[in-house]
Amino acid sequence: MSDSTAYTESAKILLLEDDLLLAMDMEDYLLDRGHEVVGPFGRLVDALDAIPRNELAGAVVDLNLHGELSFPVIEELQARSVPIIVCTGYAELPEVKTRLQGLPLLPKPWTAHKLSSLMEETFGATQEPRDAPPSKIRN
Template identity: 30%
Template sequence: MLESRTKRVLIVEDEAMISMLIEDMVLDFGCEVVGPAARLDHALTLALQADIDIGILDINVDGSVVFPVADVLRFRGIPFIFSTGYDFRSLPERFRDSSTLSKPFSYDNFADTLRRTLAGTSDTTEVV
Protein backbone atom coordinates (compact mmCIF):
# COMPACT_ATOMS: atom_id res chain seq x y z
CA MET A 1 0.00 0.00 0.00
CA LEU A 2 1.26 3.49 -0.83
CA GLU A 3 1.77 5.87 2.05
CA SER A 4 0.08 9.23 1.67
CA ARG A 5 1.99 12.34 2.57
CA THR A 6 0.74 14.87 5.08
CA LYS A 7 -1.77 17.29 3.56
CA ARG A 8 -0.61 20.90 3.42
CA VAL A 9 -3.31 23.45 4.22
CA LEU A 10 -3.00 27.11 3.23
CA ILE A 11 -4.70 29.33 5.79
CA VAL A 12 -5.68 32.85 4.76
CA GLU A 13 -7.18 34.68 7.74
CA ASP A 14 -6.54 38.18 9.09
CA GLU A 15 -8.11 37.75 12.54
CA ALA A 16 -5.37 36.36 14.80
CA MET A 17 -7.64 34.42 17.15
CA ILE A 18 -9.59 32.79 14.31
CA SER A 19 -6.34 32.00 12.51
CA MET A 20 -4.95 30.28 15.61
CA LEU A 21 -8.18 28.31 16.05
CA ILE A 22 -8.06 27.11 12.43
CA GLU A 23 -4.35 26.28 12.75
CA ASP A 24 -5.05 24.17 15.85
CA MET A 25 -7.86 22.30 14.08
CA VAL A 26 -5.72 21.68 10.99
CA LEU A 27 -2.91 20.31 13.16
CA ASP A 28 -5.41 18.14 15.08
CA PHE A 29 -6.34 16.54 11.76
CA GLY A 30 -2.72 15.61 11.13
CA CYS A 31 -2.25 18.20 8.41
CA GLU A 32 0.53 20.77 7.99
CA VAL A 33 -0.15 24.51 8.06
CA VAL A 34 1.03 26.72 5.20
CA GLY A 35 1.05 30.36 6.24
CA PRO A 36 -1.04 31.63 7.74
CA ALA A 37 -1.39 34.67 5.53
CA ALA A 38 -3.07 37.76 6.97
CA ARG A 39 -2.58 39.94 3.88
CA LEU A 40 -3.63 39.43 0.28
CA ASP A 41 -0.11 39.88 -1.15
CA HIS A 42 1.31 37.20 1.15
CA ALA A 43 -1.62 34.88 0.38
CA LEU A 44 -1.09 35.34 -3.37
CA THR A 45 2.62 34.55 -3.06
CA LEU A 46 1.85 31.36 -1.16
CA ALA A 47 -0.94 30.40 -3.57
CA LEU A 48 1.42 30.81 -6.51
CA GLN A 49 4.55 29.21 -5.06
CA ALA A 50 3.84 26.91 -2.10
CA ASP A 51 3.18 23.20 -2.15
CA ILE A 52 -0.48 23.19 -1.09
CA ASP A 53 -3.19 20.51 -1.04
CA ILE A 54 -6.11 22.67 0.06
CA GLY A 55 -6.80 26.28 1.00
CA ILE A 56 -8.98 27.75 3.74
CA LEU A 57 -9.72 31.30 2.69
CA ASP A 58 -11.37 34.08 4.67
CA ILE A 59 -13.26 36.10 2.05
CA ASN A 60 -12.38 39.51 3.52
CA VAL A 61 -8.67 39.70 4.30
CA ASP A 62 -7.50 43.00 5.73
CA GLY A 63 -10.09 44.88 3.66
CA SER A 64 -9.42 43.02 0.40
CA VAL A 65 -11.42 40.20 -1.13
CA VAL A 66 -9.59 36.87 -1.39
CA PHE A 67 -10.96 35.97 -4.84
CA PRO A 68 -7.62 36.43 -6.66
CA VAL A 69 -6.13 33.78 -4.35
CA ALA A 70 -9.06 31.46 -5.06
CA ASP A 71 -8.55 32.03 -8.79
CA VAL A 72 -4.87 31.01 -8.50
CA LEU A 73 -5.72 27.89 -6.48
CA ARG A 74 -8.43 26.91 -8.94
CA PHE A 75 -6.01 27.40 -11.86
CA ARG A 76 -3.52 25.14 -10.06
CA GLY A 77 -6.22 22.53 -9.43
CA ILE A 78 -6.08 23.00 -5.65
CA PRO A 79 -9.40 22.81 -3.80
CA PHE A 80 -10.33 25.47 -1.28
CA ILE A 81 -12.92 26.33 1.32
CA PHE A 82 -14.22 29.86 1.84
CA SER A 83 -14.62 30.91 5.46
CA THR A 84 -16.88 33.90 5.93
CA GLY A 85 -19.16 35.80 8.22
CA TYR A 86 -20.95 37.17 5.15
CA ASP A 87 -23.80 35.62 3.21
CA PHE A 88 -22.17 33.01 0.94
CA ARG A 89 -24.87 33.70 -1.67
CA SER A 90 -23.04 36.95 -2.40
CA LEU A 91 -20.09 35.02 -3.86
CA PRO A 92 -19.27 35.74 -7.50
CA GLU A 93 -20.91 33.28 -9.88
CA ARG A 94 -17.62 31.49 -10.57
CA PHE A 95 -17.38 30.48 -6.90
CA ARG A 96 -20.99 29.50 -6.19
CA ASP A 97 -20.09 25.80 -6.25
CA SER A 98 -17.20 26.25 -3.79
CA SER A 99 -17.21 24.81 -0.28
CA THR A 100 -18.01 27.41 2.37
CA LEU A 101 -17.92 27.62 6.13
CA SER A 102 -20.11 30.23 7.82
CA LYS A 103 -18.47 31.92 10.79
CA PRO A 104 -18.71 31.07 13.54
CA PHE A 105 -18.32 27.39 12.69
CA SER A 106 -18.02 24.39 14.97
CA TYR A 107 -15.15 21.93 15.13
CA ASP A 108 -17.41 19.22 13.67
CA ASN A 109 -18.62 21.44 10.83
CA PHE A 110 -15.02 22.37 10.02
CA ALA A 111 -13.94 18.71 10.09
CA ASP A 112 -16.82 17.61 7.87
CA THR A 113 -16.16 20.35 5.31
CA LEU A 114 -12.43 19.62 5.28
CA ARG A 115 -13.07 15.89 4.82
CA ARG A 116 -15.55 16.43 2.00
CA THR A 117 -13.28 18.85 0.20
CA LEU A 118 -10.21 16.64 0.54
CA ALA A 119 -12.23 13.63 -0.64
CA GLY A 120 -12.19 15.23 -4.08
CA THR A 121 -8.38 15.07 -4.26
CA SER A 122 -6.50 12.11 -5.71
CA ASP A 123 -4.04 11.47 -2.84
CA THR A 124 -6.31 11.72 0.18
CA THR A 125 -5.30 10.93 3.71
CA GLU A 126 -7.61 10.10 6.55
CA VAL A 127 -8.57 13.25 8.40
CA VAL A 128 -9.66 12.74 12.02
Template identity: 40%
Template sequence: MTSEPGSCLRGKRILVVEDELLIAMTIEQILLDHGCEVLGPAPSVGAALRLIDRQPPEAALLDVNLSGHLSTPIAEELARRAIPYLLVTGYVELVLADPVLKRAPYLAKPFTPASLIHKMEQVFCRPAGE
Protein backbone atom coordinates in the same frame (compact mmCIF):
# COMPACT_ATOMS: atom_id res chain seq x y z
CA MET B 1 -14.91 -0.11 9.05
CA THR B 2 -15.15 3.56 9.98
CA SER B 3 -12.05 5.69 9.75
CA GLU B 4 -11.17 8.34 12.30
CA PRO B 5 -12.62 11.79 11.44
CA GLY B 6 -10.05 13.77 9.48
CA SER B 7 -7.80 10.78 8.79
CA CYS B 8 -7.85 11.44 5.04
CA LEU B 9 -6.46 14.89 5.80
CA ARG B 10 -3.36 13.56 7.58
CA GLY B 11 -0.19 14.82 5.92
CA LYS B 12 -1.99 17.23 3.56
CA ARG B 13 -0.38 20.64 3.06
CA ILE B 14 -3.20 23.13 3.73
CA LEU B 15 -2.92 26.87 3.14
CA VAL B 16 -4.80 28.93 5.74
CA VAL B 17 -5.84 32.42 4.61
CA GLU B 18 -7.32 34.34 7.54
CA ASP B 19 -6.80 37.93 8.74
CA GLU B 20 -8.19 37.50 12.26
CA LEU B 21 -5.30 36.20 14.39
CA LEU B 22 -7.38 34.29 16.94
CA ILE B 23 -9.40 32.52 14.23
CA ALA B 24 -6.22 31.77 12.26
CA MET B 25 -4.59 30.24 15.36
CA THR B 26 -7.73 28.20 16.09
CA ILE B 27 -7.86 26.82 12.53
CA GLU B 28 -4.12 26.11 12.59
CA GLN B 29 -4.47 24.10 15.81
CA ILE B 30 -7.44 22.11 14.49
CA LEU B 31 -5.42 21.22 11.37
CA LEU B 32 -2.33 20.30 13.36
CA ASP B 33 -4.46 18.11 15.64
CA HIS B 34 -5.57 16.19 12.53
CA GLY B 35 -2.05 15.73 11.18
CA CYS B 36 -2.10 18.43 8.50
CA GLU B 37 0.88 20.52 7.49
CA VAL B 38 -0.16 24.18 7.76
CA LEU B 39 1.03 26.87 5.34
CA GLY B 40 0.53 30.36 6.67
CA PRO B 41 -1.70 31.64 8.05
CA ALA B 42 -1.67 34.34 5.38
CA PRO B 43 -3.50 37.51 6.47
CA SER B 44 -3.82 39.12 3.03
CA VAL B 45 -4.31 38.45 -0.67
CA GLY B 46 -0.67 39.32 -1.43
CA ALA B 47 0.73 37.10 1.33
CA ALA B 48 -1.44 34.18 0.21
CA LEU B 49 -0.42 34.51 -3.46
CA ARG B 50 3.27 34.61 -2.47
CA LEU B 51 2.85 31.44 -0.40
CA ILE B 52 1.08 29.68 -3.28
CA ASP B 53 3.99 30.58 -5.59
CA ARG B 54 6.70 29.50 -3.15
CA GLN B 55 5.09 26.39 -1.71
CA PRO B 56 1.93 25.27 -3.54
CA PRO B 57 -0.57 23.75 -1.12
CA GLU B 58 -2.61 20.61 -1.70
CA ALA B 59 -5.73 22.46 -0.51
CA ALA B 60 -6.68 25.79 1.05
CA LEU B 61 -9.06 27.38 3.55
CA LEU B 62 -9.96 30.95 2.56
CA ASP B 63 -11.58 33.69 4.56
CA VAL B 64 -13.64 35.74 2.10
CA ASN B 65 -13.15 39.20 3.62
CA LEU B 66 -9.48 40.00 4.27
CA SER B 67 -9.40 43.45 5.88
CA GLY B 68 -11.96 44.72 3.37
CA HIS B 69 -10.54 42.90 0.32
CA LEU B 70 -12.23 39.85 -1.20
CA SER B 71 -10.15 36.68 -1.53
CA THR B 72 -11.32 36.27 -5.15
CA PRO B 73 -7.77 36.60 -6.64
CA ILE B 74 -6.61 33.75 -4.39
CA ALA B 75 -9.57 31.58 -5.39
CA GLU B 76 -8.85 32.27 -9.07
CA GLU B 77 -5.18 31.29 -8.68
CA LEU B 78 -6.06 28.12 -6.78
CA ALA B 79 -8.63 27.17 -9.43
CA ARG B 80 -6.09 27.85 -12.19
CA ARG B 81 -3.73 25.40 -10.47
CA ALA B 82 -6.54 22.88 -9.79
CA ILE B 83 -6.00 23.17 -6.02
CA PRO B 84 -9.24 22.58 -4.08
CA TYR B 85 -10.32 25.21 -1.60
CA LEU B 86 -13.00 25.81 0.98
CA LEU B 87 -14.31 29.25 1.91
CA VAL B 88 -14.61 29.75 5.68
CA THR B 89 -16.55 32.95 6.18
CA GLY B 90 -18.91 35.01 8.22
CA TYR B 91 -19.91 36.86 5.05
CA VAL B 92 -22.06 34.39 3.13
CA GLU B 93 -23.75 37.27 1.27
CA LEU B 94 -20.33 38.26 -0.18
CA VAL B 95 -19.81 34.69 -1.35
CA LEU B 96 -23.18 34.54 -3.09
CA ALA B 97 -22.69 37.94 -4.75
CA ASP B 98 -19.24 37.22 -6.22
CA PRO B 99 -19.25 35.36 -9.58
CA VAL B 100 -16.08 33.38 -8.74
CA LEU B 101 -16.69 32.67 -5.06
CA LYS B 102 -20.33 31.62 -5.42
CA ARG B 103 -19.18 28.44 -7.22
CA ALA B 104 -17.01 27.38 -4.26
CA PRO B 105 -17.97 25.24 -1.28
CA TYR B 106 -18.17 27.20 1.95
CA LEU B 107 -18.51 26.83 5.69
CA ALA B 108 -20.14 29.66 7.63
CA LYS B 109 -18.53 31.10 10.74
CA PRO B 110 -18.84 30.44 13.56
CA PHE B 111 -17.98 26.77 13.13
CA THR B 112 -17.00 23.91 15.40
CA PRO B 113 -13.80 21.91 14.94
CA ALA B 114 -15.93 18.90 13.98
CA SER B 115 -17.88 20.84 11.35
CA LEU B 116 -14.65 22.21 9.85
CA ILE B 117 -13.07 18.75 9.60
CA HIS B 118 -16.27 17.24 8.20
CA LYS B 119 -16.55 19.91 5.49
CA MET B 120 -12.82 19.59 4.68
CA GLU B 121 -13.25 15.83 4.25
CA GLN B 122 -16.15 16.42 1.86
CA VAL B 123 -14.18 18.91 -0.24
CA PHE B 124 -10.57 17.65 -0.02
CA CYS B 125 -10.87 13.87 0.32
CA ARG B 126 -12.94 12.80 -2.65
CA PRO B 127 -11.72 9.68 -4.39
CA ALA B 128 -9.94 10.31 -7.70
CA GLY B 129 -12.32 10.62 -10.63
CA GLU B 130 -15.27 11.89 -8.59
Protein backbone atom coordinates in the same frame (compact mmCIF):
# COMPACT_ATOMS: atom_id res chain seq x y z
CA MET C 1 -5.76 19.42 -5.80
CA SER C 2 -3.38 19.31 -8.72
CA ASP C 3 -2.79 16.04 -10.52
CA SER C 4 0.72 15.87 -9.06
CA THR C 5 -0.40 16.56 -5.48
CA ALA C 6 -2.17 13.62 -3.92
CA TYR C 7 -3.87 14.13 -0.59
CA THR C 8 -2.04 12.55 2.31
CA GLU C 9 -2.48 12.75 6.07
CA SER C 10 0.34 15.32 6.27
CA ALA C 11 -0.87 17.31 3.28
CA LYS C 12 -0.05 21.01 3.00
CA ILE C 13 -3.07 23.20 3.62
CA LEU C 14 -2.87 26.93 2.94
CA LEU C 15 -4.58 29.00 5.62
CA LEU C 16 -5.67 32.58 4.89
CA GLU C 17 -7.44 34.28 7.82
CA ASP C 18 -7.06 37.87 9.01
CA ASP C 19 -8.48 37.40 12.52
CA LEU C 20 -5.47 36.36 14.62
CA LEU C 21 -7.44 34.33 17.16
CA LEU C 22 -9.44 32.50 14.48
CA ALA C 23 -6.25 31.86 12.51
CA MET C 24 -4.47 30.41 15.55
CA ASP C 25 -7.48 28.27 16.44
CA MET C 26 -7.82 26.91 12.91
CA GLU C 27 -4.07 26.37 12.62
CA ASP C 28 -4.08 24.33 15.85
CA TYR C 29 -7.04 22.34 14.56
CA LEU C 30 -5.24 21.51 11.29
CA LEU C 31 -1.96 20.67 13.01
CA ASP C 32 -3.75 18.41 15.51
CA ARG C 33 -5.09 16.43 12.58
CA GLY C 34 -1.67 15.88 11.06
CA HIS C 35 -1.71 18.53 8.35
CA GLU C 36 1.14 20.85 7.45
CA VAL C 37 -0.05 24.46 7.56
CA VAL C 38 1.21 26.93 4.99
CA GLY C 39 0.61 30.21 6.80
CA PRO C 40 -1.55 31.32 8.39
CA PHE C 41 -1.56 34.45 6.32
CA GLY C 42 -3.57 37.59 7.01
CA ARG C 43 -2.77 39.38 3.75
CA LEU C 44 -3.52 38.49 0.14
CA VAL C 45 0.00 39.32 -1.05
CA ASP C 46 1.55 36.82 1.37
CA ALA C 47 -0.81 34.03 0.36
CA LEU C 48 -0.32 34.78 -3.34
CA ASP C 49 3.45 34.61 -2.83
CA ALA C 50 3.25 31.23 -1.06
CA ILE C 51 0.94 29.48 -3.55
CA PRO C 52 3.45 28.86 -6.37
CA ARG C 53 6.15 27.81 -3.86
CA ASN C 54 4.14 24.97 -2.29
CA GLU C 55 2.43 21.83 -3.50
CA LEU C 56 -0.88 22.39 -1.81
CA ALA C 57 -3.48 19.70 -1.20
CA GLY C 58 -6.07 22.27 -0.19
CA ALA C 59 -6.78 25.71 1.20
CA VAL C 60 -9.03 27.33 3.78
CA VAL C 61 -9.55 30.93 2.72
CA ASP C 62 -11.32 33.72 4.59
CA LEU C 63 -13.29 35.75 2.07
CA ASN C 64 -12.98 39.17 3.70
CA LEU C 65 -9.54 40.31 4.84
CA HIS C 66 -10.00 43.67 6.55
CA GLY C 67 -12.37 44.79 3.78
CA GLU C 68 -10.37 43.28 0.91
CA LEU C 69 -12.01 40.29 -0.77
CA SER C 70 -9.78 37.28 -1.35
CA PHE C 71 -10.91 36.52 -4.90
CA PRO C 72 -7.36 36.88 -6.32
CA VAL C 73 -6.20 34.05 -4.02
CA ILE C 74 -9.27 31.94 -4.79
CA GLU C 75 -8.72 32.41 -8.52
CA GLU C 76 -5.02 31.51 -8.29
CA LEU C 77 -5.83 28.36 -6.31
CA GLN C 78 -8.53 27.41 -8.81
CA ALA C 79 -6.08 27.93 -11.70
CA ARG C 80 -3.80 25.40 -9.99
CA SER C 81 -6.70 22.99 -9.27
CA VAL C 82 -6.26 23.32 -5.50
CA PRO C 83 -9.49 22.50 -3.62
CA ILE C 84 -10.72 25.44 -1.55
CA ILE C 85 -12.98 25.89 1.44
CA VAL C 86 -14.14 29.50 1.77
CA CYS C 87 -14.72 30.76 5.28
CA THR C 88 -17.19 33.63 5.28
CA GLY C 89 -20.09 35.39 6.84
CA TYR C 90 -20.88 37.14 3.55
CA ALA C 91 -21.96 34.23 1.36
CA GLU C 92 -25.56 35.42 1.06
CA LEU C 93 -24.72 38.73 -0.62
CA PRO C 94 -25.90 38.31 -4.25
CA GLU C 95 -22.66 39.46 -5.93
CA VAL C 96 -20.58 37.27 -3.60
CA LYS C 97 -22.89 34.27 -3.84
CA THR C 98 -22.55 34.24 -7.63
CA ARG C 99 -18.73 34.32 -7.51
CA LEU C 100 -18.58 31.58 -4.87
CA GLN C 101 -20.99 29.27 -6.65
CA GLY C 102 -19.80 25.68 -6.44
CA LEU C 103 -17.26 26.32 -3.67
CA PRO C 104 -17.76 24.77 -0.23
CA LEU C 105 -18.53 27.43 2.36
CA LEU C 106 -17.59 27.37 6.02
CA PRO C 107 -19.81 29.83 7.90
CA LYS C 108 -18.36 32.03 10.60
CA PRO C 109 -18.09 31.40 13.42
CA TRP C 110 -16.68 28.05 12.26
CA THR C 111 -17.04 24.79 14.14
CA ALA C 112 -14.66 21.84 14.19
CA HIS C 113 -17.47 19.51 13.16
CA LYS C 114 -18.37 21.57 10.08
CA LEU C 115 -14.73 22.04 9.07
CA SER C 116 -14.06 18.29 9.46
CA SER C 117 -17.04 17.50 7.30
CA LEU C 118 -16.03 19.99 4.60
CA MET C 119 -12.41 18.82 4.63
CA GLU C 120 -13.49 15.22 4.18
CA GLU C 121 -15.81 16.16 1.30
CA THR C 122 -13.45 18.64 -0.36
CA PHE C 123 -9.95 17.29 0.32
CA GLY C 124 -10.68 13.68 1.25
CA ALA C 125 -9.15 14.50 4.66
CA THR C 126 -9.36 12.27 7.68
CA GLN C 127 -11.17 13.62 10.71
CA GLU C 128 -9.23 11.92 13.50
CA PRO C 129 -6.74 13.94 15.58
CA ARG C 130 -3.12 12.85 15.35
CA ASP C 131 -0.88 12.13 18.34
CA ALA C 132 2.12 14.15 17.18
CA PRO C 133 1.63 17.44 15.34
CA PRO C 134 3.57 17.91 12.09
CA SER C 135 5.69 20.87 11.28
CA LYS C 136 4.27 24.28 10.57
CA ILE C 137 5.34 25.87 7.31
CA ARG C 138 5.56 29.61 6.87
CA ASN C 139 6.49 30.39 3.30
